[in-house]
Amino acid sequence: MASALSASLAVTGVVSSVLPAAADSGDGDATIRVVREVNANGKWDQALEPGMAGVTVVLTDDAGRSITGTTQADGTVKLTPGSSLGGGKYRIEVKNPQEGVLYPGFASPRSNLIDPAELSSNVEFVDLSGGKNVEITTSFWSPEDYCQKNAMLVTACMNASIPVGNASPDSKRTLTSFPYNARGTYDQLTDLATTADTGTVWGIGYNKVTKQIFSAAYAKRGTKYGPGGPGAIYRTDPATKQTTVFTRVPNPGSTGHNPGANMDEAFGPVVGKQSLGDVDVSPDGKDLYVVNLNDRRLYRYDATQPTAAAPKASYPIKDPGCAAPGDWRPSGIGIQDGKVYVGGVCSAQSTGSKADLRAVVQVFDPVTGQFTGTVMDQPLNYQRMETNYQNGMCFGSTWYPWSNSRPNTQDGHDCTDSAIQNPEPILSDLLFETNGDMVVGFGDRFSDRTGWVLPGSNDARPTTAFEGGDINRACRGGNHMFVLDGNGGCKNNASPATNGGHDEPNVREYYPGDWSAGMHREISEGGLALSKVETTIPFTAMDPNISTTPNGWTGSGVRWVDRTTGTANAETDGNYLNDDFGKSRGIADLEVMCDEAPLQIGNRVWKDLDEDGIQDPGEPGLPGVTVNLYDADGNKIGTTVTNERGEYYFDSTVTKNVKPEDLQYGKTYTIKMDNPADYQAGGPLDGWKPTRPNQGDNDQVDSNGETSGNAFPAIEVTPKGAGQNDHGADFGFTNPQADLSVIKIGPAKVGPGEDIEYQILVTNNGPNTATRWTITDPLPDGITNARTSNADCGIAAGTLTCSGGPLAVGESHTITVRASAPVPEQTVILDNCVKVTGTEPDPNMDNNDSCVQTEVPGVPVMNPAIGGAAAAAALGGFLLIRRRRGNTSATAV
Known part of the structure; x- marks a missing residue:
């Protein structure tokens, strides 16, 4: 009776404690590595694709017994059959840790499992008999992580309307794009819009589905709004270079510019408090999000249309408990893995105390329309750079509370020279690294509310403000909250060798490459972009490249830092773009114009020896079988032949057996095994017939090939979104006895x-x-x-x-x-x-x-x-x- 029960459980695949333990089989070990793929090439690129911790991996033998493990911090887990399993042949199943957000990464069809740098499917079959050890690497990916190499970057120049007699012309560029690899001075620019089209904008978003650029009006002293006013979001077609007003966000504030009155001095206090902040577009191209700086709400618009008369919704961004409600100043947006992140600062303007300066990031769920919690709440009173108080200049080492006046003293030092760096933090941009770390862009409000070479007034001396923004990294702490690098949350890459030779022992930063010549220890202007297929991060910067910057190194552009070491070559790793506003902020946000993620479908043709419709560990693949792919009109758009292990795939990036334009999401495709010669005498399917389809409750290990209405087995596949790979298109064949x-x-x-x-x-x-x-x-x-x-x-x-x-x-x-x-x-x-x-x-x-x-x-x-x-x-x-x-x-x- 016990034997019958064991046999029954083994057949059904149930793992139960009543099963007798297998004798020590002498089988080897299986080491499984799970990484997060980004570039759709079917290979593990170690510098770009980190391991994924906490992923469940199951090893199953032919008797249906299994053992389970969980990947460690480096993404690996070792599974040993030992005395629990036996038989030599095993099936490995790597469970998706976030269904609907992550999808199988691109796999490489291969004849063996020798090279762990070749990515396997999430379901793999291994032979551990005779003490053989196997190491495989598999992957998941978020399609939003994908970008093509050397993609175009887009930013916007901020153009001065002061002094009135020497204002920049309306024909001067605002939006401009250039290749990711561009370096130098005005290198490879394509001008897309002018001041007449957009006025001054800061937040920039890109819709990779419609291939449209969105830019949002920004309140900065000494500039002017565009034709849509302070609440305008503009839509620019990079193909035609046509710009139109997409929408006008309600209630953006009403303070107007007056460049003729002491160079627009009265406008300074509204900087960071009126008009619009950051803009981002959801990866599926459906939603545009923007922060209204005036009413401190997150607005959501339909990004699929050429214009939007009204928002789909707006949501209050909760005060996280600043010293006073008026101190809460949200601005930055980031989108990752189906969630929207909104960042801001507690400005400490009500108290004037650095101890009240904080950076806060909250999470918004687009499905429920609710803010669900806080993931970062960090003090901003840490040392950022070295001080310089020579000759009456004030170049402080920290962030400073927001203010509406120009300080005459700083940290107890008299500020008698016009040159000053008194950075007031704006949390202006958010990105997420592939391993989940947060990259935070801080702009400097002080440089936006004052400016370059400003005359004195009744209550302030002449001022030449130097930009003091920052690019920071925030890593998860023990309570899963993000901790900024300046507070010790991430690896400290700062050293005299990485920051121009200046000894700053108390400074901790992940990106020490954000420095320039002389006393410019922090040059970020707050805009960030991240292409996860590249090894660097570009950010908007003052004096981005020393050797080629004209005008005595005075101006704005883009600097690139290494994603791992945080370093940069200050002479060459930049592209100079704008000379307005000197060393104050003269450039806007930065966005990478990525293509939509490609697709891969397919996986395995195998011999179902026990005819149960399930891919059992000991059942081999069927090599040499022709598989064809047809579009909805019945046109054959791809063909391939299964390899020695029975694998097959259709894609445009790894096997390259289908054109990118022929394999698109939202369309229905049919995979057919309809080569008559395969079934004839001597063919690989001679005597074999399709097994029972859709058996069990695991679509990754069953057979999907159906013959109803077809002369040969076929599978219909309809990818729902970009990059939503399907490796479950499996065909099982039996040689029925x-x-x-x-x-x-x-x-x-x-x-x-x-x-x-x-x-x-x-x-x-x-x-x-x-x-x-x-x-x-x-x-x-x-x-x-x-x-x-x-x-x-x-x-x-x-x-x-x-x-x-x-x-x-x-x-x-x-x-x-x-x-x-x-x-x-x-x-x-x-x-x-x-x-x-x-x-x-x-x-x-x-x-x-x-x-x-x-x-x-x-x-x-x-x-x-x-x-x-x-x-x-x-x-x-x-x-x-x-x-x-x-x-x-x-x-x-």
């Missing part, structure tokens, strides 16, 4: 010339239905008048042949044959043997033949005067018997 047996029943003896009746019983003993069976019965020589009433039989040239089918498991079919016995002179034995064959392979050929012997006494010719006994004596005491077989005769004495 049917154990046919035959029994022939006949009389042991009949009289000469009498009727002989034979019965032939054909039975199917399983395990599958016999689709066709045939019996062949060469009838004995000498019989006459052979006949049968069975319609599926015929007799020709002395041979009975019958065919039929299908014959279900356990069913039998009976055939009756009659004939007249011969009238022999001597007794004969009729040997009659029948054979059964079937279409399916027969696992037991010992029961496919059956014979019966029938004796027919002889009627000898003799002298009537001599009796039988005398006749026998005359023959020497022997009786002559003739044995007759079908189509042959023999005489035995």
